[in-house]
Amino acid sequence: MNIVAKAARALKAPSRDIVAEHGLSPEEYRRLVDAIGREPSLTELGIFSVMWSEHCSYKSSRVWLKKLPTQGPQVIQGPGENAGVVDIGDGHAAVFKMESHNHPSYIEPYQGAATGVGGIMRDVFTMGARPIANMNALRFGAPDHPKTRHLVAGVVSGIGDYGNCMGVPTVGGETNFDPRYNDNILVNAMTVGLVDAKRIFRSAAKGVGLPVVYVGSKTGRDGIHGATMASAEFDEASEEKRPTVQVGDPFTEKLLLEACLELMATDTIVAIQDMGAAGLTSSSVEMADKGGVGIELELARVPTREEGMTAYEMMLSESQERMLMVLKPGVEVQAERVFKKWGLDFAVIGYTTDTGRLVVRHAGAVEADIPLAALAQAAPVYERPWTPKTPPAALDPHDVPAPNSLLDCLEIMLDSPHLASRRWIWEQYDHMVMADTVQRPGGDAAVVRVHGTQKGLAISCDVTPRYCAADPREGAKQAVAECWRNLTAAGADPLAITDCLNFGNPERPEIMGEFVGAIEGMAEACAALSFPVVSGNVSLYNETNGAAIPPTPAVGGVGLIPDIAQMATIALKRDGNLLLLLGAEHGQLGQSLYTQIMLERSHGAPPPVDLDTERRTGDLVRNLIREGAVSAVHDVSDGGLLVAIAEMALAGNQGVTLETAPDHLPAHALWFGEDQARYVVEAAPDKADAIHKAAALAEVPIRLLGRVGGDAIAITGETPLPLKTLRAVHEDWLPRFMAHG
Amino acid sequence: MKTSVIVFPGSNCDRDAAVALEAATGHPPAMVWHGDAELPNSDLIVLPGGFSYGDYLRSGAMAAHSPVMREVVKRAKGGTPVLGICNGFQVLTEARLLPGVLMRNATLKFICKDVYLKVERSDSMFTHRYVLGEVVRFPVAHKDGSYFADEDTLDRLEGEGRVAFRYCEASGAVTEVGNPNGSSRNIAGIYNETGTVLGLMPHPERLADPALSGTDGAKMFASLVEALP
Numbered sequence: 005m006n007i008v009a010k011a012a013r014a015l016k017a018p019s020r021d022i023v024a025e026h027g028l029s030p031e032e033y034r035r036l037v038d039a040i041g042r043e044p045s046l047t048e049l050g051i052f053s054v055m056w057s058e059h060c061s062y063k064s065s066r067v068w069l070k071k072l073p074t075q076g077p078q079v080i081q082g083p084g085e086n087a088g089v090v091d092i093g094d095g096h097a098a099v100f101k102m103e104s105h106n107h108p109s110y111i112e113p114y115q116g117a118a119t120g121v122g123g124i125m126r127d128v129f130t131m132g133a134r135p136i137a138n139m140n141a142l143r144f145g146a147p148d149h150p151k152t153r154h155l156v157a158g159v160v161s162g163i164g165d166y167g168n169c170m171g172v173p174t175v176g177g178e179t180n181f182d183p184r185y186n187d188n189i190l191v192n193a194m195t196v197g198l199v200d201a202k203r204i205f206r207s208a209a210k211g212v213g214l215p216v217v218y219v220g221s222k223t224g225r226d227g228i229h230g231a232t233m234a235s236a237e238f239d240e241a242s243e244e245k246r247p248t249v250q251v252g253d254p255f256t257e258k259l260l261l262e263a264c265l266e267l268m269a270t271d272t273i274v275a276i277q278d279m280g281a282a283g284l285t286s287s288s289v290e291m292a293d294k295g296g297v298g299i300e301l302e303l304a305r306v307p308t309r310e311e312g313m314t315a316y317e318m319m320l321s322e323s324q325e326r327m328l329m330v331l332k333p334g335v336e337v338q339a340e341r342v343f344k345k346w347g348l349d350f351a352v353i354g355y356t357t358d359t360g361r362l363v364v365r366h367a368g369a370v371e372a373d374i375p376l377a378a379l380a381q382a383a384p385v386y387e388r389p390w391t392p393k394t395p396p397a398a399l400d401p402h403d404v405p406a407p408n409s410l411l412d413c414l415e416i417m418l419d420s421p422h423l424a425s426r427r428w429i430w431e432q433y434d435h436m437v438m439a440d441t442v443q444r445p446g447g448d449a450a451v452v453r454v455h456g457t458q459k460g461l462a463i464s465c466d467v468t469p470r471y472c473a474a475d476p477r478e479g480a481k482q483a484v485a486e487c488w489r490n491l492t493a494a495g496a497d498p499l500a501i502t503d504c505l506n507f508g509n510p511e512r513p514e515i516m517g518e519f520v521g522a523i524e525g526m527a528e529a530c531a532a533l534s535f536p537v538v539s540g541n542v543s544l545y546n547e548t549n550g551a552a553i554p555p556t557p558a559v560g561g562v563g564l565i566p567d568i569a570q571m572a573t574i575a576l577k578r579d580g581n582l583l584l585l586l587g588a589e590h591g592q593l594g595q596s597l598y599t600q601i602m603l604e605r606s607h608g609a610p611p612p613v614d615l616d617t618e619r620r621t622g623d624l625v626r627n628l629i630r631e632g633a634v635s636a637v638h639d640v641s642d643g644g645l646l647v648a649i650a651e652m653a654l655a656g657n658q659g660v661t662l663e664t665a666p667d668h669l670p671a672h673a674l675w676f677g678e679d680q681a682r683y684v685v686e687a688a689p690d691k692a693d694a695i696h697k698a699a700a701l702a703e704v705p706i707r708l709l710g711r712v713g714g715d716a717i718a719i720t721g722e723t724p725l726p727l728k729t730l731r732a733v734h735e736d737w738l739p740r741f742m743a744h745g
Numbered sequence: 746m747k748t749s750v751i752v753f754p755g756s757n758c759d760r761d762a763a764v765a766l767e768a769a770t771g772h773p774p775a776m777v778w779h780g781d782a783e784l785p786n787s788d789l790i791v792l793p794g795g796f797s798y799g800d801y802l803r804s805g806a807m808a809a810h811s812p813v814m815r816e817v818v819k820r821a822k823g824g825t826p827v828l829g830i831c832n833g834f835q836v837l838t839e840a841r842l843l844p845g846v847l848m849r850n851a852t853l854k855f856i857c858k859d860v861y862l863k864v865e866r867s868d869s870m871f872t873h874r875y876v877l878g879e880v881v882r883f884p885v886a887h888k889d890g891s892y893f894a895d896e897d898t899l900d901r902l903e904g905e906g907r908v909a910f911r912y913c914e915a916s917g918a919v920t921e922v923g924n925p926n927g928s929s930r931n932i933a934g935i936y937n938e939t940g941t942v943l944g945l946m947p948h949p950e951r952l953a954d955p956a957l958s959g960t961d962g963a964k965m966f967a968s969l970v971e972a973l974p
Contacts, residue, residue, distance in 0.1 A: 169755070171757020255798070259755075431856055431857055432854050434855070436884050437758060439760075439950065439954065453956065
């Protein structure tokens with residue numbers, strides 16, 4: 005019998021309260037006892053509680069995540085590592101992932117968001133990649149909710165300060181306001197990195213007797229039980245969870261990045277894993293488990309910033325900016341020199357073993373001795389009951405009241421929280437550092453150049469939560485399709501996605517039904533568009549007092565532009581050019597912003613996504629961009645056609661005169677319907693014939709929308725809307741909201 | 746022409762500066778680590794943007810006391826040209842090579858956007874490829890960029906022709922609207938007494954490449970290449 009078992013027998017078993025405080029159900033506790041054959045010590049209980057938390061174990065989602073397509077000729081590394089990797093040719097690879105930091109950002113918006121950004125960047129540079137772009141997808145509550153302004157200010161400032169200090173450009177993202185996020189905001193952060201395809205680092209610690217090395221910041225008492233906190237609902241007492249939020253230090257992370265990349269250029273590292281959620285526990289367990297070895301740690305060697313930390317606290321701390329590495333034997337001195345140069349802690353804290361066990365010692369005493377199989381493979385997996393959601397019936401556009409003036413309506417919509425310019429946000433992010441941002445925020449996708457080449461990576465984050473709330477399956481399809489479309493509209497070949505699946509409490513069958521529907525919709529769209537999932541994360545329990553967020557499967561996509569000289573932007577270019585619509589018009593007003601803003605209601609089915617049409621239309625548009633046939637491209641999404649045209653006009657500071665719309669549908673349905681698989685393109689008049697022919701060949705409907713010119717948006721029968729007026733309201737909403745209230 | 750870029754822990758525009766320098770001179774600059782007391786012979790020393798030492802004290806305050814800065818100060822006083830961009834400008838003021846300080850932006854927020862600058866001198870080694878009074882577009886990206894000095898110092902800077910650039914509107918009007926950070930008298934960059942040290946908050950190296958939607962910054966590097974050996 006080992007020492008821990010003796011100690012455990014001497015102590016009484018953890019009480020039912022202590023088990024419950026660790027977020028384990030009585031059934032899960034019995035499973036734990038069965039797995040190790042005795043009652044656990046407190047440290048062991050802590051280790052199990054984080055490893056078996058929803059956040060780390062994916063116990064509710066795992067069976068469903070297997071349904072997502074993850075393969076493709078471009079995929080170098082799919083889900084299961086710190087980040088996904090796709091081939092971008094010439095020996096380069098793009099490394100990317102998106103992750104949630106929802107719960108901490110609500111409790112402490114600045115640090116919560118900042119450490120979310122820090123964590124996702126670590127995931128990417130752990131793979132050996134230099135981060136080259138950050139993105140984020142943010143969901144806040146209603147603008148008139150008393151907390152919203154405070155949360156927006158804190159989150160934006162936290163994201164900015166972290167990325168700005170790291171010197172990684174934050175190139176875009178998306179932001180929604182919806183009362184259903186009042187008590188559960190979502191902060192999803194994405195990082196894209198660049199790596200030599202032959203020098204990708206992974207986390208499997210293969211080999212026995214190898215040194216386990218701790219580098220980075222010292223360990224403190226911050227963030228203990230962060231993963232468990234992120235695996236439970238909120239209630240009135242959630243404010244008291246502030247101590248579980250970590251504190252970020254972007255300067256140290258910048259040093260850690262440079263030190264890691266410097267060491268990675270040498271042949272010294274066997275495996276590397278960042279200490280994110282569940283810190284030292286999950287990093288050591290995952291490395292050993294993947295490598296098929298055991299691991300022994302001596303915690304007295306862990307650099308700490310506080311006196312008297314217990315084994316329990318050290319194993320569960322989520323102090324930021326730390327990494328665990330397994331090195332080749334004999335290179336410790338060489339490795340230590342690199343980290344000392346960068347002023348970082350470096351400590352050999354243990355060795356890999358052949359026992360298949362995690363053994364944690366602290367100053368001589370064995371604090372934990374657990375078979376890794378019990379922690380990893382014996383983790384609970386649930387097939388939770390679920391009830392499918394019945395989607396609402398489609399909305400007949402003839403039943404939706406028309407506005408008095410289309411242009412007044414446009415002005416009101418662009419002056420709303422849903423469509424107002426996000427400039428106030430992205431001007432707080434350094435989006436140009438690294439001097440490769442060839443397409444800045446505000447377009448369909450951001451584009452960063454692959455340094456030293458003519459290639460570009462297009463990046464976009466998308467999901468339309470109101471669609472997903474009405475019909476999770478169709479909404480999730482739409483999220484994938486819109487991301488694919490945004491990359492296409494920049495001229496990119498979409499490569500792959502990462503996802504952040506944000507939902508409520510999976511123990512409720514209707515929430516689990518939303519999750520299942522979303523997975524099925526995503527899987528269908530990913531397969532049809534050859535757009536596999538290479539990484540991602542699941543964030544459940546986003547609910548407070550039983551009220552859940554709308555299902556929000558955020559999608560972050562990356563595409564490749566072979567030559568940035570052939571990149572498209574949304575900005576209209578030239579007087580006299582034609583404006584054309586590619587794609588069919590059905591006047592879908594269900595769940596549209598038109599009904600939400602103008603009629604203050606969201607009803608009907610969201611616009612259906614026909615993936616075959618989506619692909620055909622996108623491939624046509626991409627070819628037109630590559631052939632130089634079009635001078636501006638914008639996909640049609642939130643707000644519909646007239647909003648898309650207005651955004652193009654504002655971006656290029658060019659007016660448009662629109663033709664009278666066909667009358668087979670009500671005018672407001674044509675101009676504000678959110679039918680999918682559509683793009684607005686600008687073309688010189690002499691290209692029109694070729695575009696019509698190409699569209700006919702691809703069986704994509706085409707309609708002449710109007711002509712570029714002037715300084716207003718003009719529609720027959722209405723007073724033209726000056727761009728100056730439109731720009732003023734569009735740009736003013738967010739700064740005004742943040743300044744006053 | 747030999748150039749050096751000083752790299753502090755937390756510098757993050759060092760590569761951007763190196764790319765722009767190499768494009769202009771045809772040679773990669775020496776990247777000099779802050780801990781090095783040795784500084785190679787240089788015709789131009791660049792202090793790049795970033796967050797040296799995290800800027801957890803005053804921006805640039807720690808870097809100003811790093812070993813390499815003693816050598817930079819010595820060279821600057823001996824006449825070696827020094828260009829400090831953004832954090833580099835902050836370091837130059839903290840090292841007393843330039844007067845005044847960079848305070849928190851008037852908006853209290855980080856601001857990243859293109860701004861317009863009026864060229865106040867076109868006879869310096871940094872700016873002779875510009876036309877006097879020309880309006881150029883450079884990006885800014887900073888939280889502590891509000892230039893402040895006492896009235897006497899400001900008068901002296903103006904009187905001695907040491908204001909390099911002023912924030913302005915696209916039209917060239919020097920107004921509050923054109924001032925992104927609340928800088929005194931819209932000052933974006935200043936020279937030392939001899940015109941051999943230039944510090945500025947905007948980033949010329951970020952718009953020195955046609956693929957980045959502007960090349961106004963390239964003329965500064967071209968000016969230096971022409972003026973220096």
